[in-house]
Amino acid sequence: MSSFGIIGLGFYLVIYFMVNLRTFVIVFTIVTLSLSGLVQANNSQTDDKKKVQVASLQEQKQEQLLVPNFSDINDLLDYKTQWLINKPENVLTAFQQFESNSLNTKPEQHSVQYTLALVDVYTRLSDFDNAITTLESIGVIDNLDVTEQIKVLEKKAQVSVLQANIFYANQFLSLANQLAKDNQLTRQSIFTALSISDNYVRLADEVNAVFWQEQVQSLLSTQDDIGMLIEASIILAKQQQTLGIYLSATKTLIHVIDLVSAQNFYNVEASLRIQLSHNFKTAEQYVNAEQELEKAYKLAVKSRNQQQQLMAIVNLIDVYIIQSKYDDALPLLKAAERLERFFTSAKDQRAFALVKAQVLAGTSQYSQALIILDKVNTDDILAPSEKQKLAIDILTLKSKWLMLSGAKQPSIQAFEQLLTKSLTYQQHTSNLKLDFVMANYQHDLEQAKQDVMQQKSLAEEVKQQNLALAERLSNLKILLLLSFVALIAGSYFIYKRLQPKRTEFQFIDPITGAHNHSYFVKHVNRLMQNDMPFSLVMFDVDNMRMINQKLGHELGDRLLTQIVERLGVRLGSNKLLVRLSGDRFIVIAKNFSLNQAFALAEILRKELNSNKFYVDNLGINLSASFGVTCHYENKTIDSMKDEVQDALNKAKTKGGNITQVVGFC
Numbered sequence: 001m002s003s004f005g006i007i008g009l010g011f012y013l014v015i016y017f018m019v020n021l022r023t024f025v026i027v028f029t030i031v032t033l034s035l036s037g038l039v040q041a042n043n044s045q046t047d048d049k050k051k052v053q054v055a056s057l058q059e060q061k062q063e064q065l066l067v068p069n070f071s072d073i074n075d076l077l078d079y080k081t082q083w084l085i086n087k088p089e090n091v092l093t094a095f096q097q098f099e100s101n102s103l104n105t106k107p108e109q110h111s112v113q114y115t116l117a118l119v120d121v122y123t124r125l126s127d128f129d130n131a132i133t134t135l136e137s138i139g140v141i142d143n144l145d146v147t148e149q150i151k152v153l154e155k156k157a158q159v160s161v162l163q164a165n166i167f168y169a170n171q172f173l174s175l176a177n178q179l180a181k182d183n184q185l186t187r188q189s190i191f192t193a194l195s196i197s198d199n200y201v202r203l204a205d206e207v208n209a210v211f212w213q214e215q216v217q218s219l220l221s222t223q224d225d226i227g228m229l230i231e232a233s234i235i236l237a238k239q240q241q242t243l244g245i246y247l248s249a250t251k252t253l254i255h256v257i258d259l260v261s262a263q264n265f266y267n268v269e270a271s272l273r274i275q276l277s278h279n280f281k282t283a284e285q286y287v288n289a290e291q292e293l294e295k296a297y298k299l300a301v302k303s304r305n306q307q308q309q310l311m312a313i314v315n316l317i318d319v320y321i322i323q324s325k326y327d328d329a330l331p332l333l334k335a336a337e338r339l340e341r342f343f344t345s346a347k348d349q350r351a352f353a354l355v356k357a358q359v360l361a362g363t364s365q366y367s368q369a370l371i372i373l374d375k376v377n378t379d380d381i382l383a384p385s386e387k388q389k390l391a392i393d394i395l396t397l398k399s400k401w402l403m404l405s406g407a408k409q410p411s412i413q414a415f416e417q418l419l420t421k422s423l424t425y426q427q428h429t430s431n432l433k434l435d436f437v438m439a440n441y442q443h444d445l446e447q448a449k450q451d452v453m454q455q456k457s458l459a460e461e462v463k464q465q466n467l468a469l470a471e472r473l474s475n476l477k478i479l480l481l482l483s484f485v486a487l488i489a490g491s492y493f494i495y496k497r498l499q500p501k502r503t504e505f506q507f508i509d510p511i512t513g514a515h516n517h518s519y520f521v522k523h524v525n526r527l528m529q530n531d532m533p534f535s536l537v538m539f540d541v542d543n544m545r546m547i548n549q550k551l552g553h554e555l556g557d558r559l560l561t562q563i564v565e566r567l568g569v570r571l572g573s574n575k576l577l578v579r580l581s582g583d584r585f586i587v588i589a590k591n592f593s594l595n596q597a598f599a600l601a602e603i604l605r606k607e608l609n610s611n612k613f614y615v616d617n618l619g620i621n622l623s624a625s626f627g628v629t630c631h632y633e634n635k636t637i638d639s640m641k642d643e644v645q646d647a648l649n650k651a652k653t654k655g656g657n658i659t660q661v662v663g664f665c
Helices: 003-018 021-066 073-083 088-102 113-123 128-136 146-162 166-182 187-204 206-220 225-241 246-262 265-284 286-302 306-322 326-342 346-363 366-374 384-402 410-474 474-498 517-529 546-549 553-568 592-612 637-653
Strands: 534-541 575-583 584-590 613-615 618-619 624-630 659-661
Touching: 073 113, 088 113, 088 659, 113 128, 113 146, 113 346, 128 146, 146 166, 146 187, 146 384, 166 187, 187 206, 187 225, 206 225, 225 246, 225 265, 246 265, 265 286, 265 306, 286 306, 306 326, 306 346, 326 346, 346 366, 346 384, 410 474, 517 575, 517 584, 517 637, 534 546, 534 637, 546 553, 553 575, 553 592, 553 613, 575 637, 584 592, 592 624, 592 659, 624 637
Parallel strands: 624 659
Antiparallel strands: 534 584, 534 624, 575 584, 613 618
């Protein structure tokens, strides 16, 4: 019998003699139930403790399984490749365990490959201090293999970009590019040049970006490696598109598409056509964008590539969204949802989520669209500026949809957040450019100081030599005087070399960026003095006075700036665009006959008519009247201006939007 049974029996006997049977039964039942409850509670608490202990052990075992203990560096690097994006903390733990277990026994842990892999881990965790310290542990890289030197420099550039140090990134990449050139490593040379160009794109520095892009195009023209050609051309086209050089981007992609199409590489051609559609979409050529995406979809179907089919559909939905064609987008959205499982990257999933939300909002399903926006994942984005730009885009949509759904207060809050983030992003962009300029200035200043010190050292050596010569040859005082004069002249030369070069802003029109009338006179006089053949093409915008009256002169000036930018694509180094006054422009076409100048005028006239100009989201169709003349013996600037002006006036009297020619050549 248990102890509780004996206690219960004792209670029973006592109560039996003290109270009647009914009272005894009630008391006995209460006591027995209470004791039984205490026993059950004690057993339950013991079981819970055992469960917690078992769960804790299971978690520890699971954690050990998540972070394996590697003894081979190749296995460790494979693990890093697989889990770096989703589990960077676990990857770092694996590296730390490897170093601890391999201390003083695994020299390969100090190899460049291992070090750069560890830098990737710290970069993924945004631990840039440890990333830089790890890179510095490599020491002097001159003793490394050339390809390893280039990899180290590229990694230093990558960390510098993530820290917004574009100047130092370009310094590292320039060294890597020079190493690749010196050792005839064409592939490395091409991609380091593309990286430098990409950094200038970040700074919106079109001149330097185009310079490096031309270096890339020059190298690509001599290569027959179609894989490298495709990879480099896609990057190049994206940069050109970001800079707004749509014609160049289109040419780059079409050239590669022709090569790929001839080889029947359906998957590659589909990817290129999707990229080409981005270019057409950004340039507001939506019909062309739709055609390219339809071709890309057919190619993806032919190669049975569901992921590319999905991307073609998602991008086509995006084109429809821009045009507010939500009814056309809905069936495509359903087709995309059926293929959604084929997404392999967070970037593609994010793109699909955004277009899905916009289609739902476009069909007034705001609550569902807002739910999707709140779930958009940005954990895979490393660059803070890129993540911030995406956050601005999402907040823009969110504030708009909240307002349309009637949630005014949340909409105002979202708009305030958007305003704060936009100002922060603008400040970040401004700081990026300012830091680059200051770093560049500081570098030039340090270089100048070194040059001055070197020149002073040389000058001191010359002085000592002259003094020694004076001690030996007292009759050469004149020579010493001349040496002193030469020293002063050299110092003056150095001083002049260190002065900023004189700019030619006096020859630039401050509103449009085109050359001004002073430059026109200077350039034409030089052509005449050198007996260089040339022609003049004068034009002005039809009905510009009416446009200024309706839109105001400020918006009119912005319209003129867009005209200069659009026509600048059609003009090379031998064709200079000049703004004479108001909306009147003139093109100096060197080595152009009258017929060639007429053909150029027609090209420019049709270019102005090709697409609308947009000022504050207002689309404007423009046309212009053109006059053409050429230079021949005994003509003066004034007589040529009068002739081409007469031709322009005739074009105006005939209704405008035509070209008139005066003279013969």
